[in-house]
Amino acid sequence: MIPPRVEYAAPDSVAEAVSVLAEAGEDAKVLAGGQSLLPVLRLRMAYPSVLVDLGRIDGLRGVRDEGASIVVGGMTRHSDVIDDPLVRRHAALLAAATATVADPQVRHRGTFGGALAHADPAGDLPAVAVALDAEMVAEGPGGRRTIPASEFFLDYLQTALDPGEILCEVRIPKLDDGWSAHYEKFSRTAQAWAVVGVAAAVRRSNGTIAEARVGLTNMSTTPVRARGVEAALTGKPADAATVAEAAMHAGEGANPPSDLGGQADYRSHLATVLTRRALSRAAHIG
Ligand SMILES: Cc1cc2nc3c(=O)[nH]c(=O)nc-3n(C[C@H](O)[C@H](O)[C@H](O)COP(=O)(O)OP(=O)(O)OC[C@H]3O[C@@H](n4cnc5c(N)ncnc54)[C@H](O)[C@@H]3O)c2cc1C
Numbered sequence: 001m002i003p004p005r006v007e008y009a010a011p012d013s014v015a016e017a018v019s020v021l022a023e024a025g026e027d028a029k030v031l032a033g034g035q036s037l038l039p040v041l042r043l044r045m046a047y048p049s050v051l052v053d054l055g056r057i058d059g060l061r062g063v064r065d066e067g068a069s070i071v072v073g074g075m076t077r078h079s080d081v082i083d084d085p086l087v088r089r090h091a092a093l094l095a096a097a098t099a100t101v102a103d104p105q106v107r108h109r110g111t112f113g114g115a116l117a118h119a120d121p122a123g124d125l126p127a128v129a130v131a132l133d134a135e136m137v138a139e140g141p142g143g144r145r146t147i148p149a150s151e152f153f154l155d156y157l158q159t160a161l162d163p164g165e166i167l168c169e170v171r172i173p174k175l176d177d178g179w180s181a182h183y184e185k186f187s188r189t190a191q192a193w194a195v196v197g198v199a200a201a202v203r204r205s206n207g208t209i210a211e212a213r214v215g216l217t218n219m220s221t222t223p224v225r226a227r228g229v230e231a232a233l234t235g236k237p238a239d240a241a242t243v244a245e246a247a248m249h250a251g252e253g254a255n256p257p258s259d260l261g262g263q264a265d266y267r268s269h270l271a272t273v274l275t276r277r278a279l280s281r282a283a284h285i286g
Contacts (some may be wrong), residue, residue, distance in 0.1 A: 003041035007050040014059065014139050017052050019163045022141045024050040030166060031076060032114035035106050051149035056143050060113070063087055068174060071137075072168045074113025078140045081112055090174035093201045094214075100176070100183060102133035103191045110231060113167040116152070119159045119222070122193040124185065126153055126154070127223040131199045131215030134172045140165035153222035173242060178203045178210070184278035186270055187219070188261065194218050195261040196270040198226075198250070202233070209233045209242065210284060211274075219254035219263070219271055228252035229275055247276035 011017040021028045029048035031037055032055075040046050045188040054060055060075035061083045068236050070086045072094075078172075079088055081098045088095045101107055101115070101124050114134065115125045129136075129149040136147045138161055154160055161167060175181070181201040185194045197217030203210045212233040214226035228249030256267035281284050 001042040001044070001086070003038070004047050006041070008046055008053065009050060010053040011058050012056050013090040014057060014166060017054060017057065017166055018140055018164065020050070021166070024052075024095075026163045027195070028052055028164070030117070032117070033110040035102075036114065036118045036120065045202055052200065053155075054166065056110065063184060065090075065173070066171070069171045070174060072112050072170045072172065074117075074169055076112050078102075078107035078110050078112065078115070086177055088198050088205050091132060091172045092179075093129050093132060093175070093183060093199055094125070094172065095107050097124045097185075098184035099198055100124055100185045100194075100197075101143065104233045106141055112170060115161060116170065117161060117167045119153050120193075120263075121156060121221050121223070122218045124183065124194060124197050124199075124217055127197060127199045127215035127217040128161060128183070129170065129215075130174075130223045130225050131201060131213040132172050132175070134170050136167055137171060138162075138165045139168050146171070156221040172245070175201055175203070175213075175216045180204070180207055180282050180284065182278050182281035184274045184281065186274055193261075196256075198271065198274040198278040200275070200282040202238075202243065202283040203278060204238050207238055209238045212279070212280070214247075214250075214275065216250065216254060216271055216275075220265060221255070221257070222252045222261060226250055226275065228253070229279075238285060240280070242284050243276055243279045243285055247272050247279065250275040259267075 027049035232246035250271040
């Protein structure tokens with residue numbers, strides 16, 4: 001299918017991109033890897049007047065160390081996130097989840113910022129951002145601001161980004177000593193979107209689970225932080241019984257959709273099973 005006619009701009013800096021977006025008004029769209037946006041245009045589900053391609057802005061790419069956090073540029077491709085030594089060391093959950101995104105072609109074009117800004121409930125990375133207490137750094141006509149991941153995802157395909165704002169980078173607090181992580185994803189075919197996914201990170205200490213972070217994919221219109229699961233784990237023995245009991249809380253606060261991927265009750269069942277698996281793998285149990 002052929003996308004609608006659209007003007008194209010490829011600025012060299014964030015400042016220039018913000019100014020092109022401001023000039024074009026609410027009809028303008030940011031283009032990152034194009035893996036979600038181009039299908040939307042081809043299906044004629046959106047009619048932007050201008051596409052502002054961020055691909056030439058080198059400063060939006062890469063990962064840097066900022067002491068207690070790592071900072072991932074919005075235009076960092078999935079394949080670069082997976083291979084990055086800082087991500088692998090300090091945010092292993094992000095590397096694990098990103099490795100399950102689609103296929104190598106999509107991972108070589110799609111970007112971390114694009115996946116978060118698109119806010120697809122079936123996308124794997126929003127649940128990771130929420131579980132890791134990431135912070136989104138956005139720039140627009142009013143300057144820079146930071147939005148906690150817990151306040152970023154508003155509804156189906158909707159975020160707290162204002163029109164004209166660019167998601168420049170994502171700050172992720174390091175999870176280092178004693179932490180380990182696993183992303184468990186159930187999909188109907190290999191390399192497909194998640195019917196349900198579970199992002200789990202656990203810190204073991206002296207045979208107990210000292211801390212846990214759990215985020216759920218596709219269990220609502222936005223990613224779900226499974227606080228009930230986390231509370232049921234904290235301070236408990238790191239064993240199969242603890243994990244099984246905690247996983248029973250996975251559906252709390254969720255509002256799973258019914259669609260071609262599965263009915264809501266099936267998703268609730270999957271969330272329990274996958275949470276148990278994700279925690280067992282993350283905590284090296286069984
Ligand atoms: C066949 C296929 C399978 C896929 N499977 C999966 C999967 O299993 N799991 C998964 O998580 N994802 C999957 N995806 C989506 C993939 O992760 C995309 O890369 C991602 O959703 C969008 O990233 P992008 O860089 O391509 O963004 P684009 O498509 O360029 O943009 C997406 C949206 O975000 C906005 N946007 C992009 N970047 C920014 C920014 N920096 N600031 C502000 N707004 C921005 C755009 O304006 C647009 O509205 C799949 C995609 C395809 C084509």
